[in-house]
Amino acid sequence: MTTRLRVAIIGTGFMGRMHSHAWRTAPRFFDLSRAPEAVLLVGSDADRTAAAAAEFGIPESSADWRSAIARDDIDIVDICTPGHTHAEIALAALAAGKHVLCEKPLANDVADADRMADAAAAAAEQGVVSMCGFSYRRTPALALAKKLIDDGRLGQIRHVRAQYLQDWLTSPEAPFTWRLDRERAGSGTLGDIGAHSIDTAQWLTGSAITGVSATLRTFVESRPRLNEHVGLGGNADADAPREQVTVDDAVAFTASFADGALGVFEATRMAAGHRNANRIEVNGELGSVAFDFSFMNELQFHDARLPSDEQGFRRIDVTEPEHPYAGAWWPAGHGLGYEHLFTHQTVDFVRAITDGVAARPDFAEATRVQRVLAAVEASAASDSRYTAVEGARR
């Protein structure tokens, strides 16, 4: 029997919790030649990290990520921290010969992303695997969309239409978080959720975004500081001290794709009524696909080659055994949830390590998203003028 893959998770927040569930669950539903196991949780505060490890079911904890990475018995470093820390941790982990799974966006700027990609490329020659966590690629419905597009079912692509709509910042009294601080988060809505749309669009179409014309907005300039008595969902006291919001609340941009398609992207945290509507639609000469994460087990597919009086968007329940990832779970019609994307991501990452399948997106591919993010910010800073994405190619 082969040995397990031992994982250190860096980060104890939402994503740390999510990844711990994925590492635990993946080997129970997927046939993996080496089962992964989260053995160490790393955070910034020793006591809180120990408590989180107990909660997540991880045997060991640490407040020192450097020593964690130095341990011989760790195979995988799983980075779930805010973006400004990614580069330093990833570079150290790669240098130590660890496989690295890094949450998205890869970094807070292109320079860091490039350094990470270079280090990953060098490490790859030693068999070290790196991957960036654009988890939505692991949605069965989007994986089916990818297959349909790759099979030519849409023909020449004309339109990509992506909206990522959230509403947790709708109220001006919704409290401040680190995600609203440019220093730590890099950008706001753009990097947090717009990045998902960009990655999904380029991956689905197999075509790079070559230029953008963009606008960024910050509707609420300051927000009350969150204290311990107020959860993320609630409003803080009216007289709480306020923090400056230094990132965008919303972003919108049009995009040109290498294959000629026209993209329209919008992301916001102020679309009242949309908790997490991650939507993308692709229209081609022969058909269309449409997806909304609010209905994550469905793909809408329109086949324009059917007889005209029988055409229409078809709501495919993507839970058949034949569908991507779905066969490992429950009988058809018994849908999956958000967390399954991370379990699937874990499976793909482990198989990249054990079976030599390419890890996608690797750090190089993830830098393409980073370059689009940079072009969006540059365009927004220059009157929305069309701005080429540096280094973009098909």
Add this chain to the structure above:
Amino acid sequence: MTTRLRVAIIGTGFMGRMHSHAWRTAPRFFDLSRAPEAVLLVGSDADRTAAAAAEFGIPESSADWRSAIARDDIDIVDICTPGHTHAEIALAALAAGKHVLCEKPLANDVADADRMADAAAAAAEQGVVSMCGFSYRRTPALALAKKLIDDGRLGQIRHVRAQYLQDWLTSPEAPFTWRLDRERAGSGTLGDIGAHSIDTAQWLTGSAITGVSATLRTFVESRPRLNEHVGLGGNADADAPREQVTVDDAVAFTASFADGALGVFEATRMAAGHRNANRIEVNGELGSVAFDFSFMNELQFHDARLPSDEQGFRRIDVTEPEHPYAGAWWPAGHGLGYEHLFTHQTVDFVRAITDGVAARPDFAEATRVQRVLAAVEASAASDSRYTAVEGARR
């Protein structure tokens, strides 16, 4: 009993037919102090116009619009011709003291639109009424949305998201029509359907678009000439002579509104699977409304002031007697169709004449759409750079 309002319809195409139905139907369902009656149909070809008049149930026909306008017994001139003819006909009709209903967009350029607005303003002093046919304003669901916004139910507006998706040009072999000729149509998708989105957005929010950053695309450069054996829906022969497409197939732009909202607009005739999805959504600090013409009897309304665990988009069946226009028709739940917008428009226009209610949009208001169209074209011609809308104000 008062005399009827006698109408000359100029134009025998899709819109001429539609308006003739509206003039006939309006007095049967709405209480009008002077019933309108279409008495004259004007076209370019005498025989074909006579045949159309017989089909539409209009007693007289003519191939000479100038003499039609000159007739003393005509009260209303209803312009349903392509955009490049609007100004000349409208100016003549206004000069002759006729009330003028003019199809959208008002003109093919701002200069013509301004001349029309000036003439209409002068004629208004003589009691002459002018109105531009942005018919979607007469959708009960959108009229309800307007009421909710005017009542402050959405609070400060943050986002306007408008898509007008058609697919009749998806195939490169779909035949050429006058709508693809810049000379006659002014622009393509932009002026034909994008104009609807612009008018709806400014009307709903009560806020002007002050600037845009835009992209235009023509995906298919030439199309086979339509011959008589091929309908609009079908494909022409492969070896038919081809006409140059001189307008846009698709347009996308971001927009700034006077009240600070961010707009994202997209219009296309190549969104495979969408026959006529005219969609608009408005997100405010206190709620949202969303509309899709594919479900024209519905308005989606989200009230963010409800308790958090009871919130959600509410699908309002806008067919109650209390709803705009709806009470004149059938019992609740027995929905209306596309043509009803035109009947409602007729009613509003007649009442503007007989009751002194303001005609909305009058020509001055319609020029605001024209100015946005011009700004979109200017921005698209200069690398999508943000371009102020000339004369835009709240």
Add this chain to the structure above:
Amino acid sequence: MTTRLRVAIIGTGFMGRMHSHAWRTAPRFFDLSRAPEAVLLVGSDADRTAAAAAEFGIPESSADWRSAIARDDIDIVDICTPGHTHAEIALAALAAGKHVLCEKPLANDVADADRMADAAAAAAEQGVVSMCGFSYRRTPALALAKKLIDDGRLGQIRHVRAQYLQDWLTSPEAPFTWRLDRERAGSGTLGDIGAHSIDTAQWLTGSAITGVSATLRTFVESRPRLNEHVGLGGNADADAPREQVTVDDAVAFTASFADGALGVFEATRMAAGHRNANRIEVNGELGSVAFDFSFMNELQFHDARLPSDEQGFRRIDVTEPEHPYAGAWWPAGHGLGYEHLFTHQTVDFVRAITDGVAARPDFAEATRVQRVLAAVEASAASDSRYTAVEGARR
């Protein structure tokens, strides 16, 4: 040129108004060899009928249906009165050699229906056409469903699932109307809307209902009398005198079809939130169709012969030129409304007269619905025991 078909409409209520619109509209959109024209409106009260005629645009009015039928210049008698009057009027009209269009249900009991069918059969030998107004058959989406089923696309039918959900009687204070009086209405929800479901189900499947097991419910036993100041939608005064409700508020029954399918039917006027949800779904061995009148321009079609990973209900926008009735109207995607069903019905009726096409459903076919209604009442009266439909055959 042939002469017009001159129509007398009997009935000035909701259906009288609706039919007058249909007679006026049909010849404007459909090519009819003899155009119909409503020339006479007949009601019970002379003054109110005259006022209704003026409103509906009908030149003459009368309060004497017998003399109307006796007139030589009337070709068609169009019966839009409550059910208890149908037989007498129809028999007289058929005897006078008039073509008869009669609103549904055909009669208030089987005996009357049989007499009408016998008279219609006799008159048919003289070229007299009769038809019963099951208008939902004229929905383009349902006509497409019928075509798909007739073409074998669903294979052997297993399930018919029909719900007709309204909510205008939800409040116990909703006022009394003639529709709640057994004497005039025959039955309540059963005959008013359940009858539509029964006709649609038998027509779509081409298979007769052979037996039923049924339950009827009257949830609210009495309701305030409607006075002139209170519309149908509102609630009457709490102290208004109350009328006894003598019909059913709701009905539910299971049904056996001649071809072996299992039917489940439900109709109610107390399904809060459903204004007029007339739904039917048919499941076969090879596929399914589903329809909801709340989305009347759509048909949902599932083709079980597609590859398993591409299957799903397809939302067909039934507005293409190729679709039933749709080509006469507007470009694809510009949907129709409730009233169009009646215009289509008029067209089919006129063509039955002029072109010798069979009128469907004729009175004989309409009696099959009547027999199911009778079986439903009989079963409900005997502990829901399975009750064969008298005379039902495939």
Add this chain to the structure above:
Amino acid sequence: MTTRLRVAIIGTGFMGRMHSHAWRTAPRFFDLSRAPEAVLLVGSDADRTAAAAAEFGIPESSADWRSAIARDDIDIVDICTPGHTHAEIALAALAAGKHVLCEKPLANDVADADRMADAAAAAAEQGVVSMCGFSYRRTPALALAKKLIDDGRLGQIRHVRAQYLQDWLTSPEAPFTWRLDRERAGSGTLGDIGAHSIDTAQWLTGSAITGVSATLRTFVESRPRLNEHVGLGGNADADAPREQVTVDDAVAFTASFADGALGVFEATRMAAGHRNANRIEVNGELGSVAFDFSFMNELQFHDARLPSDEQGFRRIDVTEPEHPYAGAWWPAGHGLGYEHLFTHQTVDFVRAITDGVAARPDFAEATRVQRVLAAVEASAASDSRYTAVEGARR
């Protein structure tokens, strides 16, 4: 620190796998005073059970359920076997003082169910907890529906409308399974999925079904025997030996509730296109709720007390921290899947043991479903005559 609750899972199939995931996951997301742990998996074949245990991550396995139950170190017996074995195992486990979680339906007949309920009642006096696995009660959306109904938001209930539509038996060549064998399964669609609808309906309304009028159908009388090369989703060879289907393919019944509501129930495995559409709608005098498991994170709620022009079904995304169960998981809008119902069930069961909260449904409550199933079968066997549910009371 308190000791763990040690669980023996009996059954290695779909449900055994599901429960093992739930036991593993529950303590990671919910605060439980004693964490459960699945320590033993019991099956009928030693080798296959050992393999399943390894796959499920359970340390021990056994092919002898009696000795498993006899072990002192087992606190909970979790019964995931076919229905005909429930009574024997449960009675033994209760006798041994184990807490028992038993999959639904509780038994294959009322006599067994009663024996189980009696034993559970006796054991309860010793602090032994029993619960039946009607997992859909743990759907956050249905739990919200329950809360709204309990809070009086629907007022007097008039209608319950439940459909459970699957399609895995649509093809006559879909292979035979134990679920089609009366001996092991008790009944077919009725007990497998109809039972869910019955439990949900009685639980939501808080009102018992007092009588039914029912029909059962077996459309396909025999099916090919499944061999190892053919999965459940596929079709077997045409010449495979065939097994007799001894249960129902579909069931439909109307029902009376103690509080006067009218129920309409339908369940089938032949509704082509519906993979697992577990739907229920409840209409009351003041509002309605509607649910479809195909959209499991949503509840549709209609509040008839809102102003008439603002009413409509509201799509509540039941993922807010305030919603039942949802706060333990991800941020709002990041939906759950099917398996979460079982994790929630585990949590509720554990808390019943540790905190003295009532376990719902306990065996007594589950027998009410069993009695309805029996009444359905009795009615179907006697011409669908209305049949009282034995012992039903509010």
